[in-house]
Amino acid sequence: xxxxxxxxxxxxxxxxxxxxxxxxxxxxxxxxxxxxxxxxxxxxxxxxxxxxxxxxxxxxxxxxxxxxxxxxxxxxxxxxxxxxxxxxxxxxxxxxxxxxxxxxxxxxxxxxxxx
Amino acid sequence: xxxxxxxxxxxxxxxxxxxxxxxxxxxxxxxxxxxxxxxxxxxxxxxxxxxxxxxxxxxxxxxxxxxxxxxxxxxxxxxxxxxxxxxxxxxxxxxxxxxxxxxxxxxxxxxxxx
Numbered sequence: 237x238x239x240x241x242x243x244x245x246x247x248x249x250x251x252x253x254x255x256x257x258x259x260x261x262x263x264x265x266x267x268x269x270x271x272x273x274x275x276x277x278x279x280x281x282x283x284x285x286x287x288x289x290x291x292x293x294x295x296x297x298x299x300x301x302x303x304x305x306x307x308x309x310x311x312x313x314x315x316x317x318x319x320x321x322x323x324x325x326x327x328x329x330x331x332x333x334x335x336x337x338x339x340x341x342x343x344x345x346x347x348x349x350x351x
Numbered sequence: 352x353x354x355x356x357x358x359x360x361x362x363x364x365x366x367x368x369x370x371x372x373x374x375x376x377x378x379x380x381x382x383x384x385x386x387x388x389x390x391x392x393x394x395x396x397x398x399x400x401x402x403x404x405x406x407x408x409x410x411x412x413x414x415x416x417x418x419x420x421x422x423x424x425x426x427x428x429x430x431x432x433x434x435x436x437x438x439x440x441x442x443x444x445x446x447x448x449x450x451x452x453x454x455x456x457x458x459x460x461x462x463x464x465x
Binding site: 248335343344 | 399443
């Protein structure tokens with residue numbers, strides 16, 4: 237079946253612009269996660285959604301970052317007024333439910349470059 | 352912040368040899384997972400070991416967990432060139448919520464030469 241789909245695969249934009257990154261999880265998966273992967277910081281948790289519960293936003297690095305998940309399916313990560321330090325690969329993952337030990341299924345990420 | 356520390360950071364071996372990667376962590380965990388990432392791709396789940404388990408096998412993979420030392424190891428036996436990738440350990444939250452909030456190690460880059 238279809239895996240986690242992310243778009244765009246690459247995004248180049250100028251500093252100060254806003255960007256939107258999209259994630260389409262595996263159908264039926266109730267939990268959705270965003271991570272950021274950069275050379276200096278490794279893989280960092282950003283935010284996660286579980287069903288209709290309030291999202292865990294504890295990993296968002298600043299108030300320029302926000303995310304939403306509409307209809308319990310597709311999610312959009314928005315970065316406002318981008319900075320060069322936002323350059324990274326943004327990975328989305330989903331899992332069937334939010335319970336201990338559920339494997340997460342990752343998309344191939346969006347590589348974001350801020351000029 | 353990164354909880355897991357992995358060593359070695361890079362490992363280069365010949366096809367057919369075994370590869371061992373280690374991971375250490377700092378806080379109490381519910382489970383520990385290993386993921387693999389090919390260049391330019393997302394992570395792929397390999398194996399999970401729960402905090403009450405000490406060893407687990409899956410095909411050519413063997414994972415051990417020592418909760419007293421807060422460490423885990425991943426052994427890949429009879430390596431193949433196709434095993435070339437980065438390998439990450441990830442720990443699951445031991446708290447009562449946010450089970451899926453994984454904390455990843457820095458990763459080991461494995462290169463298997465044909």
